[in-house]
Amino acid sequence: MKGNPEERAVLLAEYIIENKSTVRQAACVFKISKSTIHKDVTCKLQKINPALAKQVAAVLAVNKSQRHLRGGAATKQKYMLLKSQQNKNFNLQ
Numbered sequence: 001m002k003g004n005p006e007e008r009a010v011l012l013a014e015y016i017i018e019n020k021s022t023v024r025q026a027a028c029v030f031k032i033s034k035s036t037i038h039k040d041v042t043c044k045l046q047k048i049n050p051a052l053a054k055q056v057a058a059v060l061a062v063n064k065s066q067r068h069l070r071g072g073a074a075t076k077q078k079y080m081l082l083k084s085q086q087n088k089n090f091n092l093q
Helices: 003-017 021-031 033-049 050-092
Strands: none
Touching: 003 021, 003 033, 003 050, 021 033, 033 050
């Protein structure tokens, strides 16, 4: 996503706020790195539109507080899948 970095920062911020998305989800949608998104919505946006920067910061704070829960759920799902595959392999023998 090339173009004006200020416009990009505002566009990213609006997307994150509307969808309550994580930085990683926004990076996938806009096809740019997580570090670029984080830099845009924290540093650049603060200079452009401080009110919008506060809203994005609130969404990012919620995401950060839930990060350990998402990781735990993903790990649980991973091991349940491995266990079911092992049971299938065991039953085939």
